[in-house]
Structures are given as structure tokens and as C-alpha cells.
Amino acid sequence: MKPYAPQPPVHGQLDENSSVGKYRQIREILRNHARTVCKPGYKLPPERELADLFGVARKTLRQAIDSLVEDQVLTRVVGVGTYIAHTKxxxxxxxxxxxxxxxxxxxxxxxxxxxxxxxxxxxxxxxxxxxxxxxxxxxxxxxxxxxxxxxxxxxxxxxxxxxxxxxxxxxxxxxxxxxxxxxxxxxxxxxxxxxxxxxxxxxxxxxxxxxxxxxxxxxxxxxxxxxxxxxxxxxxxxxxxxxxxxxxxxxxxxxxxxxx
CATH class of the missing domain: 3.40.1410.10 (Chorismate lyase-like)
Known part of the structure; x- marks a missing residue:
């Protein structure tokens, strides 16, 4: 199997009444998605699509993704996309x-x-x-x-x-x-x-x-x-x-x- 493959769609909804910030909610939705739905190497949908899904600015979405990249849950390939990280x-x-x-x-x-x-x-x-x-x-x-x-x-x-x-x-x-x-x-x-x-x-x-x-x-x-x-x-x-x-x-x- 190629390491980078299309993945199932992301599902999740933000709680507008929560005291937890939107980027943190998105981060945990994506973290759960990576751990329970997808296999390592699966590709995330484009940032624009995810921002529309959660109803947030791309800057907010990127903040959540940056945090998961830092935690090595996700990995970025420049010019290609963001993927579920393999355990290194x-x-x-x-x-x-x-x-x-x-x-x-x-x-x-x-x-x-x-x-x-x-x-x-x-x-x-x-x-x-x-x-x-x-x-x-x-x-x-x-x-x-x-x-x-x-x-x-x-x-x-x-x-x-x-x-x-x-x-x-x-x-x-x-x-x-x-x-x-x-x-x-x-x-x-x-x-x-x-x-x-x-x-x-x-x-x-x-x-x-x-x-x-x-x-x-x-x-x-x-x-x-x-x-x-x-x-x-x-x-x-x-x-x-x-x-x-x-x-x-x-x-x-x-x-x-x-x-x-």
C-alpha cells in the first residue's frame, strides 16, 4: 500500500457554548479522527474544506493542525498535504x-x-x-x-x-x-x-x-x-x-x- 492514501471524511461539530477554544476543539476532533478512524499515511482533506466544515477561519484551523504536527499526530509534506503520521x-x-x-x-x-x-x-x-x-x-x-x-x-x-x-x-x-x-x-x-x-x-x-x-x-x-x-x-x-x-x-x- 502506498503510504499516502485518501482517507474517510472528518466528522465533528464544535460546541459554541463551550469554554474550550475553537482551535482546541478542532484539535481534539482531528486527534480522535487520526487515532480511531484512519490509518497512518491517510491524507487529511484540504484546509479550506476543513475550515468550511467547522465554520472557522483557516488561521484557526491551521493553529489546530500545527499543534498536532508538533505532537507528531500529523505530518506535513510541503506542496502535497497533511497526513496521519506514522509512529517514528x-x-x-x-x-x-x-x-x-x-x-x-x-x-x-x-x-x-x-x-x-x-x-x-x-x-x-x-x-x-x-x-x-x-x-x-x-x-x-x-x-x-x-x-x-x-x-x-x-x-x-x-x-x-x-x-x-x-x-x-x-x-x-x-x-x-x-x-x-x-x-x-x-x-x-x-x-x-x-x-x-x-x-x-x-x-x-x-x-x-x-x-x-x-x-x-x-x-x-x-x-x-x-x-x-x-x-x-x-x-x-x-x-x-x-x-x-x-x-x-x-x-x-x-x-x-x-x-x-
Whole structure:
């Protein structure tokens, strides 16, 4: 199912005698509508139509919608419309595998392996991985799911010299765990580059979104010592992820983030 679909009409009437302001009444009507009538991804009627329904100015209606967007009940897509929000996974910047992170979140991870083979490094890939052009690399491409829903599309690249015979066996369920168990490679540190991107026709179909849909792109360089072991490019559905980045001033310690 496409993430954005037409939805049932909104029903509700304002109490003109109530001491509760109109925008708050509208907010609760829409909140109840989102929770009990619609599924995540369903589209709200246009603002003009809703303003006419409730007999209020669009400014009043927009105030109610803004409040629900802030509460993450609704989500806006610029130039497209307002939708019932999906519950977002709190994606922390950690050097964990996808399986480890989803299990930690109480979700059931799954993946569809799209490619698991050995290829020669292209010029671009060799620069990112700091290896010779044409050197063999393991390519591991997966569609990652949580509780049966598409979450991200991941491309991992590993120097074949570090993981001999890796592609001769079945694709790993958990990449980082497999690297540890089979090759003794425990990833120690990494760098993530985070940016926005738009869904291409190819990855839109896999992620079940429309072409041009906003995605979160994370490029990762993961190391053991000074050696790069995993170079990956992941694109996440922006309606199902939010980033959480703990910050700490150098030289101080906060017990709040001790678990991260």
C-alpha cells in the first residue's frame, strides 16, 4: 500500500457554548479522527474544506493542525498535504547493526536481501573506501523492515580482503554480528554523514513511497582501529524515523546519557 492514501471524511461539530477554544476543539476532533478512524499515511482533506466544515477561519484551523504536527499526530509534506503520521522510530546515532537497534526498540527486524556478491570497486567507491580502483569488495544490498513495514534501503560495502569467503555462504542476518563471529572484527568507531534526499523511481517502489518523497540519507564509515571495514549508504523513510543525537560538552559527564 502506498503510504499516502485518501482517507474517510472528518466528522465533528464544535460546541459554541463551550469554554474550550475553537482551535482546541478542532484539535481534539482531528486527534480522535487520526487515532480511531484512519490509518497512518491517510491524507487529511484540504484546509479550506476543513475550515468550511467547522465554520472557522483557516488561521484557526491551521493553529489546530500545527499543534498536532508538533505532537507528531500529523505530518506535513510541503506542496502535497497533511497526513496521519506514522509512529517514528527514534534512530540514535550508534555503531549498532540494524537488527541490534530494532531489537533494542522492541520491534521485530527483517530484511529482503537484494544483492550479496563481490564486485570491483568503482572509482567513486575506491575513493570512499580508500582502496585501489578495481579492488574486490563485498556488496550487500537489503531492504530493511520492522514489524513487517519497509523502513530503509541499505547498501553496505566491505573490502573483500578483510572478509575472505564471505559471499560463499548465506547472507548474514546481522552484518555486524557476523563480522564479529566469523572474522573477529568488532567495529570500534565510525563517522556518519546525514543529509536529506528524494526518493528515486527505483527506491520509491521498494520503500513504498512516491518518487520525490523526502528520505533521510546516512552515509557511514565504520572502522576497526585505523582501517575502514564497512562503508554504507542508507536511505530511510522520513515519516518513520527521527534522529536522536546526545550532546555533551567536552570535559563534562552527564548520567542521563550513560546508556548511549
Amino acid at each position: 522510530v527514534d534512530l540514535q546515532i550508534r555503531l549498532n547493526s540494524y537488527s541490534e537497534e530494532m531489537i533494542r526498540r522492541g520491534m521485530v527486524p527483517d530484511s529482503h536481501v537484494l544483492r550479496f556478491d563481490e564486485v570491483p570497486a568503482s572509482g567513486s567507491l575506491s575513493r570512499h573506501m580508500q582502496i585501489d580502483e578495481g579492488a574486490p569488495v563485498v556488496r550487500f544490498r537489503r531492504l530493511l523492515l520492522a514489524d513487517g513495514k519497509p523502513m530503509s534501503l541499505d547498501d553496505n560495502f566491505l573490502p573483500s580482503a578483510l572478509v575472505p569467503g564471505f559471499v560463499n555462504g548465506p547472507p548474514p542476518i546481522s552484518l555486524y554480528q557476523s563480522l564479529n563471529e566469523r572474522y573477529g572484527l568488532v567495529l570500534e568507531w565510525g563517522e556518519d554523514q546525514i543529509e536529506s534526499t528524494a526518493a528515486t523511481p527505483e527506491n520509491a517502489g521498494l520503500l513504498q513511497v512516491d518518487p520525490g518523497f523526502p528520505l533521510l540519507k546516512i552515509t557511514r564509515y565504520a572502522f576497526v582501529g585505523d582501517g575502514l571495514v564497512d562503508y554504507s549508504v542508507s536511505v530511510y523513510r522520513s515519516d518513520r524515523y527521527k534522529l536522536f543525537v546526545p550532546l555533551q560538552r567536552q570535559g563534562t559527564r552527564s548520567p542521563r546519557y550513560a546508556q548511549f
